[in-house]
Amino acid sequence: MDPNPTTAPRTHSKAAVPALFQAAIAPLQAFFRLQASSGILLALCAVAAMLWANSAWADTYARLFGARLELGLEGARTSFTFQQLINDGLMTLFFFLVGMEVKRELSAGELRTPARAVLPLIAALGGMLVPAALYAAINRGTPALAGWAIPMATDIAFAIGCLTLVKARVGHGLVVFLTALAIFDDIGGILVIALFYGTGLHVDWLVASAAVVGALWLLNRFYVRNGVAWLLAGAALWYAMHHAGIHATLAGVVVGLCIPSRPTRLGREVLEDLSTYVQGCTRESEDESMRGAQLLYIEDRLEELEPPLNRFEHLWRGWVAYGIVPLFALANSGISLSGMGWSDLLGPLPLGIIVGLFVGKQVGIFSFTAITVRLAGTRMPGGAGLGQLHGVSVVAGIGFTVALFVAGLAFDERPELLTQAKLGILVGSVLSALVGYVLLRFVAKPATAA
Structure with missing residues (x-):
């Protein structure tokens, strides 16, 4: 065996394709890593x-x-x-x-x-x-x-x-x-x-906007992590604010401020749970569905360490x-x-x-x-x-x-x-x-x- 595997000749075309692809996208990767990109x-x-x-x-x-x-649908279309x-x-x-x-920044940053x-x-x-x-x-x-x-x-x-x-x-x-x-x-x-x-305020739609903001507060209060729930509430707020006379893009700001910014549990608690769980798994299961369930449990516990704010911001x-x-x-x-x-x-x-x-x-x-x-x-x-x-x-x-x-x-x-x-x-x-x-x-x- 060659003591330096990195210098071994490439005998399969499949090995050359990833290297060629990597060389092609390397400039793009370098650009996106640049802070000023x-x-x-x-x-x-x-x-x-x-x-x-x-x-x-x-x-x-x-x-x-x-x-x-x-x-929209016939009779209720917007242009x-x-x-x-x-x-x-x-x-x-x-x-x-x-x-x-x-x-x-207000909860954990410079402000x-x-x-x-x-x-x-x-x-x-x-x-x-x-x-x-x-x-x-x-x-x-x-x-x-x-x-x-x-x-x-x-x-x-x-x-x-x-x-x-x-x-x-x-x-x-x-x-x-x-x-x-x-x-x-x-x-x-x-x-x-x-x-x-x-564009001029409309009280009825302002009330509707306030009701949606209340729903967003409840999503925050009950630590809802599901992105679809936030998307639907955000779309409802956009529609209500648009009709209320407030520029609808500000609905994005309100939703962003409502996203939970702290994890549900302390890191030590999650690690203790995982340690107990791993100790309970005496040997690796050969059942594919069992292995999938084990992996899903570990992923769920690790997700408890990441606040929705971090996840949505990264996304x-x-x-x-x-x-x-x-x-x-x-x-x-x-x-x-x-x-x-x-x-x-x-x-x-x-x-x-x-x-x-x-x-x-x-x-x-x-x-x-x-x-x-x-x-x-x-x-x-x-x-x-x-x-x-x-x-x-x-x-x-x-x-x-x-x-x-x-x-x-x-x-x-x-x-x-x-x-x-x-x-x-x-x-x-x-x-x-x-x-x-x-x-x-x-x-x-x-x-x-x-």
Whole structure:
């Protein structure tokens, strides 16, 4: 026998096929293991949408995402476009994931204690209030004022992806700070959407929504792990909120917040049960059904260690990060630049968004954080210096996904304003990413503390 099996010749074609397949998919595996991969895919979809909408095939872009779909039975049918299906339907899963991330951070993550949460909360407030104020000042007295919440958003996928490119110069504590800040940013965005971008409230459907939320509470209280039960309750809440005048995608947030986040039993108890069970199995059964029952028992006990929140988050994260959000970017980033010039960027609407994202975000986050640290006498996040904090504050101005979502709500019936808003979001986000990267890569001192 060859002492080194790895060098033995491959004599069977079956052995060569897996190796060839592995070599083919290795680049894809490496890409998906990259922390910045979801942000990169998001950027590629945005660029592809821009190129598509300004190419000779621009009409196919409009036809595809404007194609009308129908759902329901005869006499009770509803019609919507493919873009509406993505924005109002699939994005509910994005907000479902946001809700679960918020709950995880509040129950067992960086936001579980007031001491941990106060600094990113204050920074997030600065990063929301200052951009909104700048936008409102620039667009005061114009129809574009309805979009005041657009520059409040931070796109966590893009922002963390940007920091990953300079991770040697940014401490882990600062990455955690930006993540917590973005969580509070998401909460603020959710509240803004719920309070200011509805379509008029209907009390009867609000009561129905409250009843479904009560059912969700019961699912949480009785620790229901069945995904179908949560899916049916979530669909009912989406329907009720849609008719109540609240944007239906927020149903995803509510469901995410209701998912149980703690295991039913302690790890020691489960291990003791398994130990007792294994000792009771004196020998391995030759009966196939008996072996299956034994394996099922062990799997059931191990599942008791994993909260439904972890299981659902693991199940949906890939679909959302690599499917739904890139598709949303592809459907909403296609801006026709025909007839536009550089002067269009100086219009109140796009200029307000660019100033809000690029100037307002960095000024709000940096100043609120630095002042709080100075007054409270606490350390900077991760022991960072002012240069690093400034660079991260600039990166937080990347406000892509949620900003586009809010813009679609603000200017749903004003397509000309929506186009200008999208242009401002793209320019402001790209500017924040590039300048933030340069500051962290070439100006700020390397990280010295995690």
